[in-house]
Amino acid sequence: MADEPKEHPELQIVNREYGLPYSKGLMAQSIMATGLPPERAYRVAREVEQHLLESGESNITIFRLREIAQQVLGEEEGQSFTERYRRWRLLSELEKPFIILIGGATGVGKSTLATQVAHRLGVTRLTSTDSIRQVMRAFFSPELMPAIHYSSFDAGRVVKAAEAKGADRDLTGFVEQVEKVSVGINAVIERAIREGTRMVMEGAHIVPGFLKEDLWQDAIVIQLMMVVADEDRHRGHFYVRDQETDGVRSLGKYMENLDKIRRVQEYLIERAQKAGVPVIDNESIDDAVKVVMGIVLDAVSKYQKSCNLKIEVT
Numbered sequence: 001m002a003d004e005p006k007e008h009p010e011l012q013i014v015n016r017e018y019g020l021p022y023s024k025g026l027m028a029q030s031i032m033a034t035g036l037p038p039e040r041a042y043r044v045a046r047e048v049e050q051h052l053l054e055s056g057e058s059n060i061t062i063f064r065l066r067e068i069a070q071q072v073l074g075e076e077e078g079q080s081f082t083e084r085y086r087r088w089r090l091l092s093e094l095e096k097p098f099i100i101l102i103g104g105a106t107g108v109g110k111s112t113l114a115t116q117v118a119h120r121l122g123v124t125r126l127t128s129t130d131s132i133r134q135v136m137r138a139f140f141s142p143e144l145m146p147a148i149h150y151s152s153f154d155a156g157r158v159v160k161a162a163e164a165k166g167a168d169r170d171l172t173g174f175v176e177q178v179e180k181v182s183v184g185i186n187a188v189i190e191r192a193i194r195e196g197t198r199m200v201m202e203g204a205h206i207v208p209g210f211l212k213e214d215l216w217q218d219a220i221v222i223q224l225m226m227v228v229a230d231e232d233r234h235r236g237h238f239y240v241r242d243q244e245t246d247g248v249r250s251l252g253k254y255m256e257n258l259d260k261i262r263r264v265q266e267y268l269i270e271r272a273q274k275a276g277v278p279v280i281d282n283e284s285i286d287d288a289v290k291v292v293m294g295i296v297l298d299a300v301s302k303y304q305k306s307c308n309l310k311i312e313v314t
Contacts, residue, residue: 022065024049031073032120033091033297034084035290040077047072087297090304091121097196097219099189100296103206103272104226105265106153107237107254109282113226114202116289121200121296125192129203132184133177147177151253152204153260170260171267174204181205186212193219207268208275222299224292225272225279227265233283234262 027045032038048069052060060068066089074082091098100117104110111128118126133148142149146158155173185205192199193215208223228234235258242251254261272279278295282288 022049022052027069029120029122030088031069031085033088033122033293034073034077034081035120035293036077036081037286037289044069044073044076047076084294084297087301090300093304094220094300095307096303097193097198098296098300099192099198099216099219099221100200100292101189101206101211101221101223102200102202102226102292103204103208103224103268103277104202105204105268106151106261107234107241108226108228108265109237109285109288110202110204110226112285113282113288113292114200116285117292117296118200120289120293121198123198123200125197125199127188127199127201129181129185129201129205132188132203133181133205136181136184145180147173148180150177151257152177153257153264156260168263171263174264174267178205178207178210182207182210186215189221190215204264204268208271208277220299220303222296223275223277224295225268225277226282226288227269227279229281230283231258231262234258 024042024045027048028038028041031041031044034041036044048065051068051072052065070082070085073085100114100121100123102110102114102117114126114128118124136145136148140148147155150157150173152174153170155177156168156170157173159169159173159176181203182205185201185203188201189199189211191197206223208225211223213221228237235255238251238254238258269279271277278291280288280291
């Protein structure tokens with residue numbers, strides 16, 4: 001009679017008297033916070049599970065689990081990812097909420113990046129400035145606030161030639177729209193900080209210089225600017241989005257206005273560079289996520305170090 005296959009005991013992650021089964025999905029999500037793409041993170045999570053099974057332990061503390069994960073991650077991906085994982089663990093110790101603001105012109109991949117980053121960080125509050133603008137549209141008619149009723153790259157249609165005073169009418173309209181929408185953006189950020197809520201926000205209206213940074217003392221706010229430097233690649237984003245959404249967003253509209261969109265992007269890059277806001281070229285979404293996660297984890301680490309220094313000085 002053939003030997004029966006051995007069944008592994010259920011791995012329990014315990015915290016005092018409570019226990020939960022080990023989850024490769026949750027482990028992979030935490031590892032993705034280092035910037036690793038999903039397939040590599042799941043591979044590490046499987047290696048962690050195998051390590052636990054071979055140890056013969058059925059109950060293991062969360063602290064021990066993280067030690068093992070850190071060890072396996074270093075063996076599989078290198079010490080730089082071990083350090084990133086250590087920094088991710090600091091997030092659970094944060095006393096302040098963190099808010100990530102991702103700006104960028106139409107079609108650069110802001111929403112995709114924001115979704116990926118929020119997932120890796122376990123952030124459930126994800127919003128866009130377009131949603132804020134849509135709410136404002138319901139309260140302010142086109143006659144009262146015309147700029148918010150057009151696309152960000154098409155707001156120049158409401159700007160009179162005399163008002164532009166020789167300037168780029170499309171950029172003038174965009175700036176007018178940003179000024180209006182920023183009121184709503186500041187209100188949403190202020191509420192998230194007051195409630196201690198972690199949040200990721202993306203949108204073309206997140207422009208350095210238009211947000212009330214003096215309200216950010218009680219949070220870690222990380223502002224980023226996403227761009228697509230290559231025009232052909234930028235154009236390709238719209239073709240891909242057209243296929244993915246089955247034509248819900250008019251491809252022709254974006255192609256006809258690509259020059260306007262690119263001028264808005266140039267303006268955003270200039271504003272970001274003057275304000276010292278990181279500019280990220282979306283050559284690859286995986287690489288962009290990795291860069292953003294590095295920036296976020298660095299910011300958390302610097303905050304923790306500053307807190308320790310304050311304690312020592314005190």
